[in-house]
Amino acid sequence: MLNIVIFGAPGSGKGTQSARIVEKYGLNHISTGDVLRAEIKNGTELGKTAKGYIDNGQLIPDALMIDILASVFDSFKDSKGVIFDGFPRTIAQAEALKEMLKVRGQEVSIMLDLEVPEDELMTRLIKRGQESGRADDNEETIKKRLVVYHSQTAPLIDWYKNDGKYCHINGLGSMDGIFADICSAIDKL
Ligand SMILES: Nc1ncnc2c1ncn2[C@@H]1O[C@H](COP(=O)(O)OP(=O)(O)O)[C@@H](O)[C@H]1O
Numbered sequence: 566m567l568n569i570v571i572f573g574a575p576g577s578g579k580g581t582q583s584a585r586i587v588e589k590y591g592l593n594h595i596s597t598g599d600v601l602r603a604e605i606k607n608g609t610e611l612g613k614t615a616k617g618y619i620d621n622g623q624l625i626p627d628a629l630m631i632d633i634l635a636s637v638f639d640s641f642k643d644s645k646g647v648i649f650d651g652f653p654r655t656i657a658q659a660e661a662l663k664e665m666l667k668v669r670g671q672e673v674s675i676m677l678d679l680e681v682p683e684d685e686l687m688t689r690l691i692k693r694g695q696e697s698g699r700a701d702d703n704e705e706t707i708k709k710r711l712v713v714y715h716s717q718t719a720p721l722i723d724w725y726k727n728d729g730k731y732c733h734i735n736g737l738g739s740m741d742g743i744f745a746d747i748c749s750a751i752d753k754l
Pocket residue numbers: 573574575576577578579580581582689690692693736737738739740743
């Protein structure tokens with residue numbers, strides 16, 4: 566099984582590139598953001614809890630995210646592989662993911678880090694907010710999310726380097742060009 570972690574700041578193109586990877590390699594996509602947004606839309610208890618954090622640009626607590634992740638992962642039986650989009654976002658989540666996969670005889674195949682400069686992230690997210698109406702894509706919340714990204718999520722870059730899974734991808738440029746770089750990394754696995 567291919568277990569791909571797609572990583573990067575908000576607006577780095579994780580969702581965009583995941584859709585292409587899913588189509589080309591026939592993987593299942595686990596976007597924790599999409600899972601949470603669906604729960605919010607459906608007005609579930611989980612959705613209500615999640616909304617408070619998301620509206621404030623904060624991360625959902627690790628224990629809750631790890632439970633959600635494991636149950637979505639286990640819903641894909643006989644899968645060719647999965648792409649983890651938006652998870653892990655903390656060191657604790659990366660450790661939990663490693664353990665979750667290990668007890669299932671699996672491991673992360675590669676971590677793709679989409680690197681995009683901050684001014685470009687801001688431009689993309691403000692545009693996405695205008696086009697899709699995503700509630701957390703407003704300037705104030707984006708700024709909070711970028712602070713959270715730098716303090717809690719970016720340390721995973723060194724964590725995955727130490728784990729031997731890290732792959733840097735230049736996330737600036739055409740979507741096709743970026744996808745070509747991703748494919749060449751996956752095809753080497
Ligand atoms: N290579 C790119 N160049 C320009 N804009 C992009 C690129 N990749 C994604 N975008 C745009 O940036 C926004 C954020 O992309 P998305 O895939 O939703 O990022 P993430 O899932 O990492 O937050 C989207 O509106 C998308 O259309």
